[in-house]
Amino acid sequence: MMMSPVISQEDIYRTLEQVMDPEIPVLSVIDLGMITDVEVTGPNSAHIKMVPTFAACPAISYIKDNIRTVVENALGIAVTVEIDKQVHWESNRMTAAAKEKLKNFxxxxxxxxxxxxxxxxxxxxxxxxxxxxxxxxxxxxxxxxxxxxxxxxxxxxxxxxxxxxx
Incomplete structure (x- = not known):
């Protein structure tokens, strides 16, 4: 009997690097520091918490759906995405690489x-x-x-x- 590989947090974080911001397509949700938690909840499921860069950002639903779709398609697992109401985004969450990508853009x-x-x-x-x-x-x-x-x-x-x- 063949066992399906176990998905790790690292696998999910690596996949999230492919989820790009719709308004600044050179930055991923990882670059922007939007991901606050990733939990593998079972052998075929995960829960991801994210925080928008602005509370009134019109792209929040799009980004949530894109996170879910990209991770589900890449890793073959069921994903739920939740807005983390305990964390507020601040620009210091951006990586140094993100700031350089912004400048080059x-x-x-x-x-x-x-x-x-x-x-x-x-x-x-x-x-x-x-x-x-x-x-x-x-x-x-x-x-x-x-x-x-x-x-x-x-x-x-x-x-x-x-x-x-x-």
Missing amino acids: GIAPPQTVEGEMQPEIMLNTPCPHCGSEHTYLRSPFGSTLCRAIHYCKSCGQVFEQFKPLE
């Missing part, structure tokens, strides 16, 4: 927040195109809730920044 990554978040942190945002610090905040509201719009005085580019959140 043309979006300024959020600065690291230490202590209480000060709004001034958004004023000094280096340009992801030329690296200049001669930029200014044009609008705290970008194309999505998690982004702000900046202008670079050196290269003349308008760019978005992923907002730092604490």
Whole structure:
């Protein structure tokens, strides 16, 4: 009798690296620090907890469904996905690799927040195109809730920044 292989937490985390953010397709839910818990609940089942980057993010249902579908299809197990209401997402949850991917994608990554978040942190945002610090905040509201719009005085580019959140 052939036994099916046991799925591990590591298998699930590795698979979650393939679940990309629908608004920033170069970042996975792992890069963004959206996964708060993975539990193997049986030989053919798992429970995943996630936290959205913004509570009002319009893509929450899509991301939950995508997590479930990708993991189920890749590993052949039943998956439930739950919003973790005990954890609040903050930009410090993003990996260093995620911040570099954002920059290469043309979006300024959020600065690291230490202590209480000060709004001034958004004023000094280096340009992801030329690296200049001669930029200014044009609008705290970008194309999505998690982004702000900046202008670079050196290269003349308008760019978005992923907002730092604490």
